[in-house]
Amino acid sequence: MRMVDLIEKKRDGKELSQEEINFIIEGYTNGSIPDYQMSAFQMAVFFQGMTPGETANFTMAMVKSGDQVDLSAIEGIKVDKHSTGGVGDTTTLVLAPLVAAVGVPVAKMSGRGLGHTGGTIDKLESVDGFHTEISDEQFYDLVNKNKVAVIGQSGNLTPADKKIYGLRDVTATVNSIPLIASSIMSKKIAAGADAICLDVKVGAGAFMKNLEDAKELARTMVEIGKNVGRKTMAVISDMNQPLGFAIGNALEVKEAIDTLKGHGPRDLHELCLTLGSHMVCLAEKADTPEAARAMLEEVIANGKALEKFKVFLAAQGGNASVVDQPEKLPTAKYTFEVKAKVDGTVSEIEADSIGTAAMLLGAGRATKESTIDLSVGLILHKKIGDNVKKGEPIVTIHSNSEENNEVIKRIYESYSITHEHVERPTLIYDEIKE
Numbered sequence: 001m002r003m004v005d006l007i008e009k010k011r012d013g014k015e016l017s018q019e020e021i022n023f024i025i026e027g028y029t030n031g032s033i034p035d036y037q038m039s040a041f042q043m044a045v046f047f048q049g050m051t052p053g054e055t056a057n058f059t060m061a062m063v064k065s066g067d068q069v070d071l072s073a074i075e076g077i078k079v080d081k082h083s084t085g086g087v088g089d090t091t092t093l094v095l096a097p098l099v100a101a102v103g104v105p106v107a108k109m110s111g112r113g114l115g116h117t118g119g120t121i122d123k124l125e126s127v128d129g130f131h132t133e134i135s136d137e138q139f140y141d142l143v144n145k146n147k148v149a150v151i152g153q154s155g156n157l158t159p160a161d162k163k164i165y166g167l168r169d170v171t172a173t174v175n176s177i178p179l180i181a182s183s184i185m186s187k188k189i190a191a192g193a194d195a196i197c198l199d200v201k202v203g204a205g206a207f208m209k210n211l212e213d214a215k216e217l218a219r220t221m222v223e224i225g226k227n228v229g230r231k232t233m234a235v236i237s238d239m240n241q242p243l244g245f246a247i248g249n250a251l252e253v254k255e256a257i258d259t260l261k262g263h264g265p266r267d268l269h270e271l272c273l274t275l276g277s278h279m280v281c282l283a284e285k286a287d288t289p290e291a292a293r294a295m296l297e298e299v300i301a302n303g304k305a306l307e308k309f310k311v312f313l314a315a316q317g318g319n320a321s322v323v324d325q326p327e328k329l330p331t332a333k334y335t336f337e338v339k340a341k342v343d344g345t346v347s348e349i350e351a352d353s354i355g356t357a358a359m360l361l362g363a364g365r366a367t368k369e370s371t372i373d374l375s376v377g378l379i380l381h382k383k384i385g386d387n388v389k390k391g392e393p394i395v396t397i398h399s400n401s402e403e404n405n406e407v408i409k410r411i412y413e414s415y416s417i418t419h420e421h422v423e424r425p426t427l428i429y430d431e432i433k434e
Contacts, residue, residue, distance in 0.1 A: 065160035069192035080193035093256035130318030203240035205351020248377015330375035385424035
């Protein structure tokens, strides 16, 4: 078998066999297939696409290129949740204790962030003492005991995907739906979940900018899951503005606590109930999303979800008293209000630009070597569709620097205020189950 023949076959729109796809992934991972041939193959995929069978085989070949997590020691159906990313996405911090509180085991592997804010691990490390470096046995024991634990990602999960992703980034082949879908799903499958709930973001602040592309990506990932024996569904949600009010690590932990108490931001609360309902159904703890939602609303109302968050934090060394005393979370030295310059209604918030403003404060990483400041970030006071008066605060900056001119400039550039009537954006556009 020769790589040049397989490039030619895909270039001409023909379907590759499982054996041929395994040859490509194994060869590229072990270095016998060079970058220039893999680049040519990815460009052929970019133009010709992949069949559902090819995409499933490509995904599983990447899964098998490295370690695979075996969660069989954990009782019950393990459900993972994945978001395609956005600004202010605090859902994992809420969902992990929320669905665990109704008996769904959450064995979560999360990463650190590169971009606007830290990843889930960074956010959780805002809680003093919390750590994710625990043994596999401890991980399994905690999930069996408490129904929830979160650890850092293994260094050798899907090494093929890491190599391929780096190459896509420099060969203009990032926006290939089969390659995006197989990249995401390979990591989720390797992490050992029995079922996967996907939150596919769409809009100006998301990777997928238009609804049709987001639907295609969602359908492709759900199809991969089905083809490899994982129950999978997707929710398509809005990212034309940041989710919730908080952008920044400790600030997002506080917002998650507020949401678990039942008085978080409306959009974050609703999205968590929607995703959580599907997770509960995938875990076969409820027959319908409506029944699952009622269960989740009950554990928020009776305090069991909040109590589960405390148990989760304490079990991994964290100071759980921050749940009742959030002032113990890292706090920035200074706060500055950014005030509206005109009366009107907020018509647009450019999510990426707001995210960049948070990163400039130190809330995120520009490079892998960057150090995150867990205390800094932004609190939004106005969202799309909200009325605002001149001089009223639209954003509060939490900073450890007295000089924030570039951040303020970006915030003003991100907000558009009009005198026209503005509808609040749709939060959930679709649900893809098959």
